[in-house]
Amino acid sequence: MITVEENMTESISKEEKALLVKGYTAMVLARTLDKKLVSAQRQGRIGFYTPMMGQEASQVGLSMALLPEDFVYGYYRDIGLLIYRGGSIEALLNQTMGNSADSARGRQMPSHLMDKSVNFFTVPSMVGANLTLAVGTAYAYKMRKRKGIVAATFGDGATSTPDFHASMNFASVYDVPVLFFCENNQWAISYPVEKQSKTDISEKARAYGIRGLKVDGNNLVDVYRTTRQAVESIRAGEGPILINAVSYRMGPHSTSDDPSKYRKDEISEGSDRDPLVVTEKLLISMKVMDEHLPQAIKSQAEKIVDSKFEESEKIPPASPEETFTDVYAEDSWMLQEERGDLL
Amino acid sequence: MTMIKSINQALDLIMSDDPDAIILGEDIGINGGVFRATDGLYKKYGADRVIDTPLAEIGIVGMAIGMSVAGLHPIPEIQFQDFIYTAMDLIINQMAKIRFRSASQFSCPLVLRTPYGGGIKGGLYHSQSGESYFAHTAGLTVVTPSSPSDAKGLLISSTRSPDPVIFLEPKRLYRSIKEDVPDGVYEIPLRKAALKHQGDDITIVTYGSMVPVVIDTVERNNVNADVIDLRTLMPYDKDTILESVRKTGRVIIVHEAPRTLGMGAEISAMISERAIEYLYSPILRVTGLDAPFPYRNEEFYLPNEKRIMRAVKRAMEGV
Numbered sequence: 001m002i003t004v005e006e007n008m009t010e011s012i013s014k015e016e017k018a019l020l021v022k023g024y025t026a027m028v029l030a031r032t033l034d035k036k037l038v039s040a041q042r043q044g045r046i047g048f049y050t051p052m053m054g055q056e057a058s059q060v061g062l063s064m065a066l067l068p069e070d071f072v073y074g075y076y077r078d079i080g081l082l083i084y085r086g087g088s089i090e091a092l093l094n095q096t097m098g099n100s101a102d103s104a105r106g107r108q109m110p111s112h113l114m115d116k117s118v119n120f121f122t123v124p125s126m127v128g129a130n131l132t133l134a135v136g137t138a139y140a141y142k143m144r145k146r147k148g149i150v151a152a153t154f155g156d157g158a159t160s161t162p163d164f165h166a167s168m169n170f171a172s173v174y175d176v177p178v179l180f181f182c183e184n185n186q187w188a189i190s191y192p193v194e195k196q197s198k199t200d201i202s203e204k205a206r207a208y209g210i211r212g213l214k215v216d217g218n219n220l221v222d223v224y225r226t227t228r229q230a231v232e233s234i235r236a237g238e239g240p241i242l243i244n245a246v247s248y249r250m251g252p253h254s255t256s257d258d259p260s261k262y263r264k265d266e267i268s269e270g271s272d273r274d275p276l277v278v279t280e281k282l283l284i285s286m287k288v289m290d291e292h293l294p295q296a297i298k299s300q301a302e303k304i305v306d307s308k309f310e311e312s313e314k315i316p317p318a319s320p321e322e323t324f325t326d327v328y329a330e331d332s333w334m335l336q337e338e339r340g341d342l343l
Numbered sequence: 344m345t346m347i348k349s350i351n352q353a354l355d356l357i358m359s360d361d362p363d364a365i366i367l368g369e370d371i372g373i374n375g376g377v378f379r380a381t382d383g384l385y386k387k388y389g390a391d392r393v394i395d396t397p398l399a400e401i402g403i404v405g406m407a408i409g410m411s412v413a414g415l416h417p418i419p420e421i422q423f424q425d426f427i428y429t430a431m432d433l434i435i436n437q438m439a440k441i442r443f444r445s446a447s448q449f450s451c452p453l454v455l456r457t458p459y460g461g462g463i464k465g466g467l468y469h470s471q472s473g474e475s476y477f478a479h480t481a482g483l484t485v486v487t488p489s490s491p492s493d494a495k496g497l498l499i500s501s502t503r504s505p506d507p508v509i510f511l512e513p514k515r516l517y518r519s520i521k522e523d524v525p526d527g528v529y530e531i532p533l534r535k536a537a538l539k540h541q542g543d544d545i546t547i548v549t550y551g552s553m554v555p556v557v558i559d560t561v562e563r564n565n566v567n568a569d570v571i572d573l574r575t576l577m578p579y580d581k582d583t584i585l586e587s588v589r590k591t592g593r594v595i596i597v598h599e600a601p602r603t604l605g606m607g608a609e610i611s612a613m614i615s616e617r618a619i620e621y622l623y624s625p626i627l628r629v630t631g632l633d634a635p636f637p638y639r640n641e642e643f644y645l646p647n648e649k650r651i652m653r654a655v656k657r658a659m660e661g662v
């Protein structure tokens with residue numbers, strides 16, 4: 001899988017160096033925010049959260065390979081993807097708190113991300129439900145000859161849903177510009193990937209006549225380079241691709257989950273396989289950054305996250321009024337009446 | 344003109360007026376649909392806009408939602424409403440909720456057409472009337488026509504709705520009635536019921552395939568009835584119903600779907616809450632049975648003249 005360290009040091013361009021530092025910075029920011037949200041939940045300051053620790057390199061590497069005109073159907077852990085893409089941390093925090101500045105008006109649980117300004121679609125709870133939609137959007141892009149491709153992310157568990165199979169098949173049949181990016185963190189709550197599927201996830205692509213790739217999801221450089229090639233090929237009209245980015249869910253499934261009931265954690269924070277450590281070492285050895293930079297980036301990230309969190313916390317909650325709009329473009333009489341009764 | 348022909352004509356007009364309109368479904372292209380609703384459209388508009396799909400309802404519905412999010416105006420067809428259930432998650436959790444959960448930053452206007460109801464000897468799995476499943480979901484607009492000219496106008500209006508419409512086509516009416524249908528494009532407003540027969544003694548609320556059955560019944564038996572065709576089941580038109588009920592003081596609701604928690608339950612509750620003081624007799628329902636739809640004995644399942652007249656007599660006697 002990775003031979004990056006040896007063969008890629010010399011071929012690296014200035015632009016790629018800058019890009020990788022930007023990527024690493026986004027990873028650190030995502031990690032910092034992730035830890036902040038977990039501890040905020042423990043302190044009762046937010047209601048719920050689905051940590052992404054362990055998936056930073058996968059998410060950011062994918063995000064680096066995409067362009068602003070691309071459309072993303074993400075899933076609930078994608079804060080790293082969103083941060084690199086330019087999604088605002090304020091918006092993300094406002095969503096988490098369901099406060100009155102939330103652009104979705106406090107309607108969704110934490111982790112149900114959306115940022116239209118960076119073409120990031122609203123995330124549903126149901127696993128796999130974004131996938132067939134991504135194919136439809138890709139069909140529209142192709143038919144209208146619009147610039148851009150569609151990327152959909154999902155977990156290893158999602159590969160068992162009927163939506164996954166239908167979307168792979170439909171994408172292949174209509175040959176649309178879509179990337180299926182599996183953030184394989186090896187667990188679906190308590191259910192390990194070896195049980196979820198008897199084949200490697202990338203191999204499933206073959207049955208549908210599309211290309212399947214596997215990358216080391218802990219290694220930013222590998223994810224970025226492989227995904228960029230894939231994205232360029234999709235952009236060139238060469239058809240859909242499935243990528244299996246193998247990482248590890250380092251935290252609990254959610255703040256309501258206790259993984260000690262079903263597994264022994266295999267990768268802990270700061271260990272050799274922590275994607276942040278892997279990427280840090282790699283970028284230093286590739287001379288993309290010097291060894292002092294990570295610390296500077298980390299303390300900067302902490303300042304940003306702490307201050308933005310406190311700002312969002314000051315914003316009052318979304319008002320009950322928000323329950324009565326946006327059901328239809330024009331309110332139904334039922335809802336008008338219910339609003340009159342309650343407000 | 345038959346209803347299937349008027350639907351075909353409406354689709355043709357929609358496709359020629361709106362370059363973003365797109366039709367997709369099983370066997371709807373080259374074959375023109377198993378009921379022929381899309382006959383000729385593939386040839387006229389091409390395979391990119393009249394799309395034959397692989398056999399997966401979640402693929403059809405999911406793609407249609409994703410197309411709509413990207414600005415196209417999809418008109419997916421599900422071959423029989425009975426086969427829609429594998430895609431219910433996408434309908435209820437995605438289609439109906441995208442506007443709400445994105446605070447209108449995203450929306451997915453589309454018209455999902457599907458034949459429903461019995462009367463064609465289709466047995467359990469080609470006869471269901473599942474309108475309550477959809478009508479129970481805020482965010483969906485549920486429309487059902489009862490005549491060829493209504494079908495055309497309602498379908499055209501549905502494609503102009505800013506929100507997703509479930510367009511239920513009573514398949515037993517596809518070819519069983521003919522009437523003159525106006526040429527060209529015209530709209531029939533959504534969320535508005537139609538008074539299809541006028542009278543002072545009793546209000547009969549119905550929709551879809553039961554409208555011609557009810558009208559025949561009241562005409563043959565000289566029942567002095569208001570017959571209200573709901574046309575839109577969600578959000579339905581309460582004002583037209585209440586106005587009639589306050590005049591007649593008697594109500595029967597007729598539908599093919601099972602009685603328990605059918606549309607009749609809602610309408611009955613709504614009338615009880617707002618106009619019970621006008622009623623001379625209990626609100627009665629004449630409906631399909633609380634059983635799966637049978638093959639050989641479908642005439643036992645479906646409301647007919649005899650059952651409707653029994654209810655009329657009970658209502659008139661006030662017991």
Ligand SMILES: Cc1ncc(C[n+]2csc(CCOP(=O)(O)OP(=O)(O)O)c2C)c(N)n1
Nearest residue numbers: 125126127154155156157158185187188189
């Ligand atoms: C259709 C559906 N079934 C069950 C659930 C409950 N659930 C939420 S997340 C999850 C596991 C998902 O695992 P995976 O796809 O690997 O993503 P991960 O959470 O590991 O990132 C389950 C079972 C759900 N949200 N949606």
Ligand SMILES: [Mg+2]
Nearest residue numbers: 155156187188
């Ligand atoms: Mg997983």
